[in-house]
Amino acid sequence: MHIDFIGQYPYTVDSKNRINIPSRFRKKLSEAGISTMVITRGIDDPCILVYPEPFWQDMTRKLSEKLSSIKQTHRLFLRQITRFAAECPLDSQGRIILTPALMDYAGITRDIMIVGTLNKIELWDPETLESFEQSHSLSEEDFTTLANDILL
Template identity: 30%
Template sequence: MLNFLGNIEAKIDAKARVFVPAAFRKVLQSSAQTVLILRKDLFQDCLVLYPESVWDEVVEQLRSRLSQWDKAQQQLFRQFVADAERLEMDANGRILLPKRCMQMTNIASDITFLGVGDTIELWTREAFEKSLIPAEDFSLRIQDLMNNNPGRE
């Protein structure tokens, strides 16, 4: 099972390449995941890296909820996959970020890799900090969530 954890800052070079952090590369290599799919997040101003197997599960889950005979649903699926880019790490563990994806999220030279379970998010530091819930609100929300879900410990 893939489990990325960490908040790691990195620099993008002049050719738009960036090293996937070593901790994340180890997880990918241990599960023989060399192909990554990059797509802008649906809700946040960041990019999401999906290991290919995770992407395949996401696409299958989406497709299973959509009818291929419904025009509007087909358009949703088409747009979801059209925004995706297939990436491969080079021998040094770098990926090439497509300029179009960088522009969508205002990513320039500094980037923050955030491990989020089975995916990796790529943020500008400013956008990431802006997305965070204030500490007191965060703790109250976690408390509410955990107290209102009996049976989950």
């Protein structure tokens, strides 16, 4: 299965901590027969990651195969990824509910920027995203090197 989420979309969180998944993304999910998403903390970015459930299952299967429960760093990594994860079924309006813990982690209160990053979606507080990108920008040299290594 292949779904590409691209683009960015400004939205607002409603009073019940729900957000609308952009219609372009919902269409792709519907065509793939996906009605549940999994949300969790960004790995090292202050955002919420949103995975279509089959992609989440794929990732957790790979983690189970590659990580050892004997190694502490593996356990810590796995715990950080799964501890705050929550399954979120899409409601009839194409919305998901965000957990208070994840909203706190990402600094999301009302405004939100929904960013497609190919196989997953990132949810950001718009000011945090702008600040993060200013302090973590990819140099032109690094961009060119990656483009040459990956695309050519």
